[in-house]
Amino acid sequence: AQSVTQLDSHVSVSEGTPVLLRCNYSSSYSPSLFWYVQHPNKGLQLLLKYTSAATLVKGINGFEAEFKKSETSFHLTKPSAHMSDAAEYFCVVSGDDYKLSFGAGTTVTVRA
Amino acid sequence: GAVVSQHPSWVICKSGTSVKIECRSLDFQATTMFWYRQFPKQSLMLMATSNEGSKATYEQGVEKDKFLINHASLTLSTLTVTSAHPEDSSFYICSAPLRGPENNEQFFGPGTRLTVL
Numbered sequence: 001a002q003s004v005t006q007l008d009s010h011v012s013v014s015e016g017t018p019v020l021l022r023c024n025y026s027s028s029y030s031p032s033l034f035w036y037v038q039h040p041n042k043g044l045q046l047l048l049k050y051t052s053a054a055t056l057v058k059g060i061n062g063f064e065a066e067f068k069k070s071e072t073s074f075h076l077t078k079p080s081a082h083m084s085d086a087a088e089y090f091c092v093v094s095g096d097d098y099k100l101s102f103g104a105g106t107t108v109t110v111r112a
Numbered sequence: 113g114a115v116v117s118q119h120p121s122w123v124i125c126k127s128g129t130s131v132k133i134e135c136r137s138l139d140f141q142a143t144t145m146f147w148y149r150q151f152p153k154q155s156l157m158l159m160a161t162s163n164e165g166s167k168a169t170y171e172q173g174v175e176k177d178k179f180l181i182n183h184a185s186l187t188l189s190t191l192t193v194t195s196a197h198p199e200d201s202s203f204y205i206c207s208a209p210l211r212g213p214e215n216n217e218q219f220f221g222p223g224t225r226l227t228v229l
Contacts, residue, residue, distance in 0.1 A: 034217075043205065043222035044156075090155060098144060098209045100218060102155045 002027040002093045006103035013081045014111045021076040021106045023091035032094040033074045035065055038105075039087045047089075050074060061085070086110045114140045114210045118221035125196055126229055133191045133224045135162075135206030141186040142208035146218070147179075150203040162189040162206075196228045 007022040025031055035047040048059025055067040065076045074091060091103040115138040125131050135145055143164045148156040160170040160181055168181035178200075180192040193200050203225050207218040 036220075041225070044220040046217065049217060094218070098146075098211075098218065099158060099161065100146070100156075100207070101158075105155045 002029070002031060002095050002101050004033075004091045004093045004101055004103040006089075006091050006106050008106050009104065010107045010109070012109045012111060015083055016080050019076075019078040019081045019085065019108065021089050021091075021108070023074045023076065023103060024072050025074060025091070025093045026072065027093055027095070029096055033065075033067065034092040034094065034100075035059065035063070035074075035076045036090045036092060037087045038090065044090070047076070081108075081110050083110050083112065114138075114208075114219045116206065116208050116219045116221040118204075118206060118224050120224060121222060122225040122227075124227045124229065127197050128195055131193045131196055131226060133193070133204055133206075133226075135189045135191070135208070135221050137187045137208045137219070140208075140210055142189075143186060145183065145189040145206055145208045147181065147189075147191050148205045148207070150205060150223075152203075156205060159191075162191075164189075193226065196226070198228045201226055201228045 003026045005024045013019050033050040036044040038044050047063045048057045050057050050067045058064045063078045067074050089106045092100050094100050117136045119134045145162040147159045150156045158171050159174045160168045162168050162181045162183040164183040170176045183189045203223050205223045206221045209218045
């Protein structure tokens, strides 16, 4: 069984400052990990994924995440937040059966 | 990238009626699809796994007679909410994995907003 814990339910940042969204995972297998973003009343968009290749993963829109096995973490970062980054972010782990387990989500607000 | 569509994007129905939601993989075949529901300001909860050619498997606590799933072809899965009630109002999302030796990414449909009056 696998699970993820998103450590922050809400993150508020000023435009142009760094964003950090924290995620810890639990998995019996070598996990595949994903970060998705969801804008209000919209579907999910994949930001980036880790599938046992490079531990530092670069995604779209300037986001990146680092897989740290020793810390069972997969934190998402962006060096400079933009107003359009305001959304809900989900950390997700996939098992061998392709079933996805979602974190509770982190709401990001960006202050002008 | 692979595309998954859902139809309808939103539906409003009266209590007691049944509603069918379609999930299609447009440019790839999917022997497995997944159905989720999402309540406002909450995360996605996996409801069931739709299997082409066999019965769907439901997560614990999901009523299989309430949420009928049919995987009619390699590109189509349908979710029917039977005898819908206001508590079934939710955002329903499907996904399909693009299988491969180095890829287990899933592609999500845009979701269907169900409102039961």
